Amino acid sequence: xxxxxxxxxxxxxxxxxxxxxxxxxxxxxxxxxxxxxxxxxxxxxxxxxxxxxxxxxxxxxxxxxxxxxxxxxxxxxxxxxxxxxxxxxxxxxxxxxxxxxxxxxxxxxxxxxxxxxxxxxxxxxxxxxxxxxxxxxxxxxxxxxxxxxxxxxxxxxxxxxxxxxxxxxxxxxxxxxxxxxxxxxxxxxxxxxxxxxxxxxxxxxxxxxxxxxxxxxxxxxxxxxxxxxxxxxxxxxxxxxxxxxxxxxxxxxxxxxxxxxxxxxxxxxxxxxxxxxxxxxxxxxxxxxxxxx
Amino acid sequence: xxxxxxxxxxxxxxxxxxxxxxxxxxxxxxxxxxxxxxxxxxxxxxxxxxxxxxxxxxxxxxxxxxxxxxxxxxxxxxxxxxxxxxxxxxxxxxxxxxxxxxxxxxxxxxxxxxxxxxxxxxxxxxxxxxxxxxxxxxxxxxxxxxxxxxxxxxxxxxxxxxxxxxxxxxxxxxxxxxxxxxxxxxxxxxxxxxxxxxxxxxxxxxxxxxxxxxxxxxxxxxxx
Numbered sequence: 001x002x003x004x005x006x007x008x009x010x011x012x013x014x015x016x017x018x019x020x021x022x023x024x025x026x027x028x029x030x031x032x033x034x035x036x037x038x039x040x041x042x043x044x045x046x047x048x049x050x051x052x053x054x055x056x057x058x059x060x061x062x063x064x065x066x067x068x069x070x071x072x073x074x075x076x077x078x079x080x081x082x083x084x085x086x087x088x089x090x091x092x093x094x095x096x097x098x099x100x101x102x103x104x105x106x107x108x109x110x111x112x113x114x115x116x117x118x119x120x121x122x123x124x125x126x127x128x129x130x131x132x133x134x135x136x137x138x139x140x141x142x143x144x145x146x147x148x149x150x151x152x153x154x155x156x157x158x159x160x161x162x163x164x165x166x167x168x169x170x171x172x173x174x175x176x177x178x179x180x181x182x183x184x185x186x187x188x189x190x191x192x193x194x195x196x197x198x199x200x201x202x203x204x205x206x207x208x209x210x211x212x213x214x215x216x217x218x219x220x221x222x223x224x225x226x227x228x229x230x231x232x233x234x235x236x237x238x239x240x241x242x243x244x245x246x247x248x249x250x251x252x253x254x255x256x257x258x259x260x261x262x263x264x265x266x267x268x269x270x271x272x273x274x275x276x277x278x279x280x281x282x283x284x285x286x287x288x289x290x291x292x293x
Numbered sequence: 294x295x296x297x298x299x300x301x302x303x304x305x306x307x308x309x310x311x312x313x314x315x316x317x318x319x320x321x322x323x324x325x326x327x328x329x330x331x332x333x334x335x336x337x338x339x340x341x342x343x344x345x346x347x348x349x350x351x352x353x354x355x356x357x358x359x360x361x362x363x364x365x366x367x368x369x370x371x372x373x374x375x376x377x378x379x380x381x382x383x384x385x386x387x388x389x390x391x392x393x394x395x396x397x398x399x400x401x402x403x404x405x406x407x408x409x410x411x412x413x414x415x416x417x418x419x420x421x422x423x424x425x426x427x428x429x430x431x432x433x434x435x436x437x438x439x440x441x442x443x444x445x446x447x448x449x450x451x452x453x454x455x456x457x458x459x460x461x462x463x464x465x466x467x468x469x470x471x472x473x474x475x476x477x478x479x480x481x482x483x484x485x486x487x488x489x490x491x492x493x494x495x496x497x498x499x500x501x502x503x504x505x506x507x508x509x510x511x512x513x514x515x516x517x
Contacts, residue, residue, distance in 0.1 A: 093434060103419065245509075
């Protein structure tokens with residue numbers, strides 16, 4: 001169980017932001033921090049890892065106090081049991097894949113665990129390669145494996161998949177799920193991607209302007225406007241064409257573009273670039289697998 | 294004549310080696326301070342470090358000579374402890390260290406500032422102390438900066454003339470280094486000997502630089 005209740009003054013592009021994060025994360029949970037950029041998601045992660053110091057508050061992990069402004073406790077990052085995967089992976093360029101992991105190991109059993117991890121994340125064949133010779137996805141997997149070497153109490157993933165192409169993203173999402181299932185490590189993920197969030201997380205914490213606005217399951221969050229629809233899709237509005245008396249809306253859902261007709265009232269409420277929920281009812285959709293033989 | 298030549302060359306490289314070694318130990322923490330500090334005194338420290346780049350060597354040499362003389366406060370303190378810096382090898386080392394400081398600090402500082410913050414932070418979250426991070430992650434990573442610093446500081450010390458002339462004089466086997474010897478030989482119209490010194494310095498410095506640039510290029514390619 002991880003309890004976070006901290007304040008921190010943030011200097012954002014829009015000026016100074018007084019952030020106050022309050023949330024409780026259950027042991028073994030996969031929690032995604034979801035929200036617009038500049039809301040403080042990464043800062044929250046860095047506060048938990050000890051890479052930044054809160055102005056005031058309390059951070060407690062499994063009964064161990066990591067930070068408390070009143071008790072003047074502030075464990076340095078070295079003393080906090082965290083695994084941090086950085087957006088730029090931060091692999092050590094002069095060490096090969098295995099050396100990157102070995103560096104994190106503290107003793108002999110840690111070094112043995114390195115081999116287990118290399119196998120689990122399918123890196124054994126790359127073990128003697130330098131980071132510079134790896135693809136983005138491979139680097140990301142090395143960073144993930146390295147973060148797990150010390151058996152951290154909490155795994156912090158700062159948008160680790162944002163720089164990858166869709167196919168690689170998919171693969172790594174599956175890998176993250178597999179690792180989370182096998183190791184049961186409490187995981188915090190920063191993500192902008194709705195599909196990713198729904199797929200991976202047990203719960204979602206909506207972060208807005210330095211506050212946790214809401215914590216719920218991802219499905220609950222993305223389907224707030226509960227309709228009795230049979231089929232619900234979330235897409236991005238690409239284009240709104242007003243053709244009196246109707247409006248034609250073009251949306252991007254996943255990687256496909258669809259056009260649909262809405263009433264003028266509905267059209268008024270939509271805006272290009274925003275996400276919208278598409279709900280279809282009163283018919284039976286036909287769902288067939290794409291790769292059927 | 295031959296013995297004197299060898300003696301002078303050995304002294305020159307001894308001075309350069311000791312100076313470079315001392316500079317290496319001073320410059321790594323100093324460069325790290327300049328890269329990471331947030332104090333407003335940073336500009337002042339930076340200015341002091343860079344001063345030898347523009348200051349005439351004779352100015353630094355003159356003030357060091359005054360400081361080292363038994364009449365000054367520092368000199369008096371040193372003399373009372375049996376240390377004599379003016380016209381001594383130790384004095385030359387101090388003068389060279391001060392004068393070659395920017396040549397060591399700047400390459401290290403620029404290499405350090407290019408290391409992403411996340412590399413440091415990754416090591417910290419993996420439980421590594423600042424010292425372990427520096428020695429095992431950062432120094433290997435900035436080795437091209439270290440090599441440039443070592444070469445520049447070494448070469449600059451070998452070539453230094455003004456400061457050494459002011460505080461060292463021309464005492465054989467104590468303060469007589471190659472650059473002074475060349476000047477001395479030319480003054481006594483002994484061009485053959487001056488040539489011998491000059492050509493030796495030329496060849497040695499050329500070879501060191503060539504070797505380092507070749508090695509450096511290779512090691513950088515390996516990292517790309």
